[in-house]
Amino acid sequence: MDDKAKKTLLEETSYVQTVAQDVVIAGGYLYPLKGIIYFVYHKNLRRPFLSRAGQTVTLGLSVTSAMFFLTYVPQVAIMAFTSGPLAPFSAALLVLSESSTITRFLSHSFVLEEALTDTFDGTLIACGQASLVAEGRQIKPRAGNDAIARLGKMVKRPLARMKPQALLRMLIYLPLNLIPVVGTALYAYTQGKKLGPMAHTRYFQLKGWSEKEKDAWVEKNRGAYTGLGMASFVLEMVPFASIVFSFTNTVGAALWAADLEKAHR
Template sequence: MVIIPSSYPAQGIFYMLGHPSLFKNLICPILLTIIWGLAMLIFGFAYLLKLQAHALINVKCPAAVAWIVCIIFVLLEVGVLSILFYLIILPIYQDGLFDRVLKLRGLKHVLKANEGNDLVKCMRGVSGGLWILFFQILVLILTLPLNIVPILGQMAFAIINGWVLTFGLRFHYDAEIRNISVLQSRREAWQRRSDYTSFGAVAVGLEMIPIANIFFVWTNIVGCALWVADEIEKSEAQLQLEQSSQTLMGTHQNIPLKVNTLNYSPGSRVTGVNSGLPSYTPQMQPQYQPSDPYAHQGSPRVPPKNKKHPEV
């Protein structure tokens, strides 16, 4: 199985369209964001608009200009608050969508094997998620001026933010399924920065498309889950192959020695299927004559020395 990380954002689109049940994970956060936006809109025009307009009028700003400027301010404030609300609740539903894709791929046993310590996982996920969100916003603000440069600047913006985006998308798998720390997850993300960047650059490019980016935010999660699922299946197949090889080797090592007793006669060599073994004759058998035949308990009774042993 050849894994090409940059292909998974596109795979996520087709996989999500082919599995309509995944759209259930989108309904709740979108509805909550719409309700929150309407509430902020009502609050803004009922309270903030008058407050801000009167503040401008008190500093000798013309009333008409003050009201127009405050309407624009309120719309911007509602938009920013709605986006922040969406970004805060998004990881909760991202994790659910990620796990659902793994279940559809037949990897439910991976999720079950890592159940337990929910409080520890929750604390790790929340703390790590907030740190990653802060880091994403910081990198986004610092690299935003790159978009001024046509094509090359946007490509650089997608590449730089791509690594950070992939780190955030895979963090749920690292922290809550693999049970590794934020530091270990970040170290592995940096070691695999080529794969992370190739996936993330395509994902960021899709999320830069206006309007459609609302859909691509979710398909990128599906694509990341498909990437992880392929890695898990590849690892399990390799482990199964190694176990089969070890079992086969153990079977060969336990094959008993087979001797052809039909060709055996006193004084002749033992012949059998295993060639290369040293030849054996009855005369090579050591003549054991203990000084005290009853010195060791449990040893067989040995005839006295003046009696000859029968030949074997």
């Protein structure tokens, strides 16, 4: 049994090293950072964000207030057994993370869908990919350098709402963050692996790919999508700043799509 356990441990360690190496080499994690920079320097891409900022901030404050009122004291009591005198601080961080997760789920499902699609399409147009965007919506005549102004009526609406199972999975794994470094990395990996491909839902639709083609492409580029998902997820877990990072991450995903198109051509 000891030999079998050692073999299993070695196999798992080797697998984790392979995945980590694949993520680092693929470089998908860089695009959320590029998205932040691009978002800062392209003012017209901020309009979809500004149009939904008030609603999302209100939603976030409501969720956070409710979570502290309903769950803070019980979580302090539970954490008193694991964190000792640091229980109030640890519980506060956990409640903030839970609130951010719930806000992210609700905002993506009911508030930000159209604004995020506009941001993705606008970024593609700004990168010279108007012909690709035309597969999913009408494109207006050029209006200077304002990519958002060229967005016409949407023909295809791709950004499916996050499923309740996704929210449940995030909340179940959330306590992993209480384990320093290793726990946070594991939590980011479990969520990033799922969320990475979702960032290109619009791209896959504009390309007209079937589920089989999409799955084959994602599997071929698993490291890049995992890195993209991990970096995006970590940014969106920042309390009170998650709405901004939702948009910058969308810009980053669109920048990668534009680079893929340029490389293909």
